[in-house]
Amino acid sequence: MIDIAIIGGGPAGQAAARQTLGAGLSTTMIDEQARPGGQILRQPPAAFAVKGWMAGRLYRPLRRLLAQTEADIRLDWRGGTSVAGIERIEDHFRLTLSGAHGGTLLARRVLIAAGCYDMPVAMPGWTLPGVMSAGAVQTLLKSQQVVAGQPIVLLGSHPLLLVLATQLLDAGAEVAAVLMPQTYGRMARAVLPYLAGAIFTPGPLIAAGAAMARLRRAGVPMMMGARPIGFTGDGRLEAVDYAWRGQVQRIAAQAAAVSYGFLPQSDLPRQIGAAVRWARPAGGWETVCDGAMRSSIPGLYVAGETTGVAGADAAMAEGEIAGIAMALDAGVRPPSGMARAQARRARLQPFIDLLRAAADPGEVWPQATPETLLCRCEDISVAQVEATMAQLSPMADASAVKHRCRIGMGLCQGRSCEHALVRRIAAARGCDPDAVTPFRMRFPARPIPIDEIIG
Amino acid sequence: MTHEVLIIGGGLLGCAAAWHLARAGLAPRLIEARGINAGASGQNAGSLHFQIERRFLEPGASGQGADIVRLNRLAIEEWAGLEEQLSRPLDIHMHGGLMLAESEADLALLASKVARENELGLPTQLLSGAEARDLVPRLAPHVCGAAWLAREGHANPRILADAFAHAARASGAVIETDSRLLDLHRDGHGWQATIEQAGQISTARARHVILATGHWTARIAARMGLNIPLYLAPLMMSVTDRTAPFLPYLIQHVGKRLSMKQTDDGNMVIGGGWASAPQRMADGMPDLDAPPHLVPDNLRANLAVAASVLPCLRGRSLIRSWTGMTCISADQLPVVGQVPAAPGLYIAAGGSMFTLGPLLARMLARSIIERAMPEEIALFSAARFAHLNAFVVPS
Amino acid sequence: MSRIADGVTRPAPITVEIDGAMVPAHPGETLAAVMIAAGAYRMRDDRSGAPRGLLCNMGTCSECFVWIAMDGAWRRRRACLTLVSEGLCIATQEGQP
Ligand SMILES: Cc1cc2nc3c(=O)[nH]c(=O)nc-3n(C[C@H](O)[C@H](O)[C@H](O)COP(=O)(O)OP(=O)(O)OC[C@H]3O[C@@H](n4cnc5c(N)ncnc54)[C@H](O)[C@@H]3O)c2cc1C
Ligand SMILES: Cc1cc2nc3c(=O)[nH]c(=O)nc-3n(C[C@H](O)[C@H](O)[C@H](O)COP(=O)(O)OP(=O)(O)OC[C@H]3O[C@@H](n4cnc5c(N)ncnc54)[C@H](O)[C@@H]3O)c2cc1C
Ligand code: FES
Numbered sequence A: 001m002i003d004i005a006i007i008g009g010g011p012a013g014q015a016a017a018r019q020t021l022g023a024g025l026s027t028t029m030i031d032e033q034a035r036p037g038g039q040i041l042r043q044p045p046a047a048f049a050v051k052g053w054m055a056g057r058l059y060r061p062l063r064r065l066l067a068q069t070e071a072d073i074r075l076d077w078r079g080g081t082s083v084a085g086i087e088r089i090e091d092h093f094r095l096t097l098s099g100a101h102g103g104t105l106l107a108r109r110v111l112i113a114a115g116c117y118d119m120p121v122a123m124p125g126w127t128l129p130g131v132m133s134a135g136a137v138q139t140l141l142k143s144q145q146v147v148a149g150q151p152i153v154l155l156g157s158h159p160l161l162l163v164l165a166t167q168l169l170d171a172g173a174e175v176a177a178v179l180m181p182q183t184y185g186r187m188a189r190a191v192l193p194y195l196a197g198a199i200f201t202p203g204p205l206i207a208a209g210a211a212m213a214r215l216r217r218a219g220v221p222m223m224m225g226a227r228p229i230g231f232t233g234d235g236r237l238e239a240v241d242y243a244w245r246g247q248v249q250r251i252a253a254q255a256a257a258v259s260y261g262f263l264p265q266s267d268l269p270r271q272i273g274a275a276v277r278w279a280r281p282a283g284g285w286e287t288v289c290d291g292a293m294r295s296s297i298p299g300l301y302v303a304g305e306t307t308g309v310a311g312a313d314a315a316m317a318e319g320e321i322a323g324i325a326m327a328l329d330a331g332v333r334p335p336s337g338m339a340r341a342q343a344r345r346a347r348l349q350p351f352i353d354l355l356r357a358a359a360d361p362g363e364v365w366p367q368a369t370p371e372t373l374l375c376r377c378e379d380i381s382v383a384q385v386e387a388t389m390a391q392l393s394p395m396a397d398a399s400a401v402k403h404r405c406r407i408g409m410g411l412c413q414g415r416s417c418e419h420a421l422v423r424r425i426a427a428a429r430g431c432d433p434d435a436v437t438p439f440r441m442r443f444p445a446r447p448i449p450i451d452e453i454i455g
Numbered sequence B: 001m002t003h004e005v006l007i008i009g010g011g012l013l014g015c016a017a018a019w020h021l022a023r024a025g026l027a028p029r030l031i032e033a034r035g036i037n038a039g040a041s042g043q044n045a046g047s048l049h050f051q052i053e054r055r056f057l058e059p060g061a062s063g064q065g066a067d068i069v070r071l072n073r074l075a076i077e078e079w080a081g082l083e084e085q086l087s088r089p090l091d092i093h094m095h096g097g098l099m100l101a102e103s104e105a106d107l108a109l110l111a112s113k114v115a116r117e118n119e120l121g122l123p124t125q126l127l128s129g130a131e132a133r134d135l136v137p138r139l140a141p142h143v144c145g146a147a148w149l150a151r152e153g154h155a156n157p158r159i160l161a162d163a164f165a166h167a168a169r170a171s172g173a174v175i176e177t178d179s180r181l182l183d184l185h186r187d188g189h190g191w192q193a194t195i196e197q198a199g200q201i202s203t204a205r206a207r208h209v210i211l212a213t214g215h216w217t218a219r220i221a222a223r224m225g226l227n228i229p230l231y232l233a234p235l236m237m238s239v240t241d242r243t244a245p246f247l248p249y250l251i252q253h254v255g256k257r258l259s260m261k262q263t264d265d266g267n268m269v270i271g272g273g274w275a276s277a278p279q280r281m282a283d284g285m286p287d288l289d290a291p292p293h294l295v296p297d298n299l300r301a302n303l304a305v306a307a308s309v310l311p312c313l314r315g316r317s318l319i320r321s322w323t324g325m326t327c328i329s330a331d332q333l334p335v336v337g338q339v340p341a342a343p344g345l346y347i348a349a350g351g352s353m354f355t356l357g358p359l360l361a362r363m364l365a366r367s368i369i370e371r372a373m374p375e376e377i378a379l380f381s382a383a384r385f386a387h388l389n390a391f392v393v394p395s
Numbered sequence C: 001m002s003r004i005a006d007g008v009t010r011p012a013p014i015t016v017e018i019d020g021a022m023v024p025a026h027p028g029e030t031l032a033a034v035m036i037a038a039g040a041y042r043m044r045d046d047r048s049g050a051p052r053g054l055l056c057n058m059g060t061c062s063e064c065f066v067w068i069a070m071d072g073a074w075r076r077r078r079a080c081l082t083l084v085s086e087g088l089c090i091a092t093q094e095g096q097p
Helices: A011-022 A057-071 A134-142 A160-170 A184-198 A203-218 A267-271 A312-330 A338-359 A382-391 A398-405 A418-429 A450-454 B012-023 B064-080 B082-086 B104-119 B129-135 B160-170 B214-223 B296-309 B311-315 B353-369 B375-380 B382-389 C031-037
Strands: A002-007 A027-030 A076-078 A081-089 A092-099 A103-112 A116-118 A131-133 A152-155 A175-180 A222-224 A227-232 A239-244 A247-252 A255-258 A262-264 A276-278 A285-287 A300-302 A373-375 B002-008 B029-031 B097-101 B125-128 B145-149 B174-176 B179-187 B190-197 B200-211 B230-242 B250-253 B259-262 B267-271 B317-329 B335-338 B345-349 C014-018 C021-025 C065-070 C073-078 C089-091
Touching: A002 A011, A002 A092, A011 A027, A011 A057, A011 A103, A011 A312, A027 A081, A027 A103, A057 A203, A057 A312, A081 A267, A103 A312, A116 A134, A131 A134, A134 A160, A134 A255, A134 C031, A152 A160, A152 A239, A160 A175, A160 A203, A175 A203, A175 A247, A184 A338, A203 A222, A203 A338, A262 A285, A267 A285, A300 A312, A312 A338, A373 A382, A382 A398, A382 A418, A398 A418, A450 B296, A450 B311, A450 B317, B002 B012, B002 B190, B012 B029, B012 B160, B012 B200, B012 B345, B012 B353, B029 B179, B029 B190, B064 B082, B064 B104, B064 B353, B064 B375, B082 B160, B097 B104, B097 B129, B104 B125, B104 B145, B125 B129, B129 B145, B160 B174, B179 B200, B179 B214, B200 B214, B200 B353, B214 B230, B214 B317, B214 B345, B230 B296, B250 B296, B267 B296, B296 B311, B311 C073, B335 B353, B335 B375, B335 B382, B345 B353, B353 B375, C014 C031, C021 C031
Parallel strands: A002 A027, A002 A103, A027 A076, A103 A300, A131 A255, A152 A175, A152 A255, A175 A222, B002 B029, B002 B200, B029 B174, B097 B250, B200 B345, C014 C089
Antiparallel strands: A081 A092, A092 A103, A116 A262, A227 A239, A239 A247, A276 A285, B097 B145, B125 B145, B179 B190, B190 B200, B230 B267, B230 B317, B250 B259, B259 B267, B335 B345, C014 C021, C065 C073, C065 C089
């Protein structure tokens, strides 16, 4: 039995590990990726040498933390391993692992720092190969050093697209256009209330300005108010359709990077029954915690995007808080540094609010047609889901719809479609998404090869 | 107002009973604490076990196998007519079922089982390993025999209770979800129920009450001072990713816990009576509302048994396991009908109630409509446990 | 060619087999990256036979579920989490190894 299991080797998990290891607690870190870093610093393969990798100033603290993590021989790092199950048994936890280090792991305390993922947004043609999440395009680039395709169109409401566009340009890729559905005016109105507070964290804002300038210099059309309609192609993506000044336009593309926001990874917290709430405004379920990152389950902590999408700096601060709290609760470390980390986290909030407001697609959400697949795993269309909902009582929850039409029954366990279903049920009922009971999250959180289980 | 019949529980039993009663013009009211099909009826394996199940062959279970065959024969006819009765497709597959043997001992057990079934009029056939592999070429080479029943099979548990509820409503039943029975006690010649619906407490009177409350039944009865010998059976199920159709049959094992089938969608559904571990309440009693924990060793063992007879499963991925609770009775046979110590109170639980549910719900409805237990199910009457309530003071 | 060449040093290439075609790869790369670099965007087919490709590249969506030949049998794995090795043989449709 180990003291601490940390799920996720991103900034949050790493910051927590610094604290727990420093306090002398045995700590195991599990991550599906081969190397630590998380999504923002998804590392290239160890056998690669990449000049100036993620050299930007904003990444410096993250790189320093990563270097410390990788150098710390006290850390039991288990890469290439998925956490498929989490249960509380009496006073400890049992994790079921799959992959390079499969089997079970018993731990006295667990931190879930599993990050977030790109919100899948159903729109016509979105299942065509070549249509990817912005995160997929970005991680192919920074980790695998591969351009996802070109010409590439970036589309969606999230300002992360600007960062991605510059990264693609730096890699020499042909960026055809950046299509953002909000107008400048709308975005300005959305962020205005938060600007004053965000002035203490100007780094990302300056970076965004620089990115826009870089796109202009490169001649990449950056179209605010261009509303993506859908994707077309024969067997793979060939073009992106969008509405621009009242007209439908088509732009050729081999790849598309879509970003309307991020959803917290919530499968493990929900599997073990930790309290979650609907994340605003992007949606999905964020795990509820107190000021020391304790979840509603004794001994279970959460940090980083799992608690609500807030960026890498917040993830680091929360990880540190969680690490200190775990040490405190284990009774091995005097409570130092907690207040400082909490203050650091609090200072970030205005910028986080600003980014969330800026990224919120609000009324410029893309439209699915009746034939659009909502559930990509089981191939369930919007029309099928609507027909099922119509047969059920309006009070029927997400699981009732799932049982009847198979939405969410596939390999991804509903990660791709559940948020959309919950929004639809809420809209039909005229209630808040928080009032809709979501799917019951089942073991395993990731598909496990049967031969691996049997051994 | 006094209801003729109040049904507690919107699982398969409750919904099917509601339909039969509604068709007879009794306009029952059904209350369900959560949603329709939210209990075992929506979580089960969907096996239609018509051969004598392995659990009846275990030491300790003596004569019950023969009793159950009588019921199974009726259940076969019930299922065969269901889609027509409810006039909608129900994913019912009665293409046959194989109970496998992997050893000489298995084979001997299988042979005596088949002989007994044939005596009782159930046309099971003993197949050699090669004959079994003719039916399912992917069966492992060491499978050395099987009992074949041409009308065994499986159905889709996710849609059946709904279909009954739908038909019941159309025939005049009132079905209310999110309505929980809090208390039930005698009131003159009938019953008075206290019901919580959306935070509102109300009472209802009824001449007859059916407790179609699955594994909750014993505890609800206990609160009324009644002893019903139903015991918790927390189980688990697993399902794999989809694969091209290759298995139209139900697969069971005579010597090991296994049930396995392929759904219309191509997923392999694997179970067979492996236990899960109930969550506990503060006082140590099992929590009947919370999903039990998976037991990793049992998951592994269940999949190992399945892959041992069907090695191609090793190439599949587990995409979901779930747990659910049902109950078995003291003698493993269903307990159906009026509780002698509580006239007007009916139950139906204990056993493979997916397989038997449509039949027993009809019988239960008949015993209310005809004011007498149908002959066919007399053996399964709750009256056989009347002695347990010998010291109950009627409330 | 979509591998970034400038400033990136990779180990000597190996070969993997994708739907019968021999494709170059570098040790350490994920199978998904190798496929995309080779222009093989299709990773599986849905139930209607329509092709599907990489969506999240982080193990969350399972859209990249390909078949990998292992010990004489096909096993399904997420291509975005699978590292390539010499002789790796994969298929985007279930077949015979
Ligand atoms: C694809 C992507 C790209 C992003 N790019 C940027 C960017 O450029 N700039 C920016 O500011 N923010 C970016 N973000 C936001 C980013 O998530 C945060 O800034 C930061 O990485 C959050 O840190 P974290 O520790 O909370 O989570 P993460 O960094 O996401 O780390 C979580 C880790 O948990 C692992 N994990 C999750 N579930 C399991 C499981 N079941 N079993 C095992 N391991 C698991 C994941 O593999 C991951 O490595 C990006 C997010 C995504 C999803
Ligand atoms: C994992 C598993 C696999 C199984 N596999 C098979 C199989 O393959 N074949 C087979 O024949 N059988 C199988 N069974 C058994 C079968 O599922 C059950 O016997 C059957 O579904 C019972 O139906 P029911 O309607 O009596 O109970 P349930 O479906 O449990 O319904 C009872 C209902 O009562 C409601 N309720 C409870 N208390 C109250 C209250 N106070 N007020 C209002 N409502 C209340 C509950 O919410 C519930 O919806 C399996 C069971 C499980 C758990
Ligand atoms: S692309 Fe989503 S799991 Fe691989």
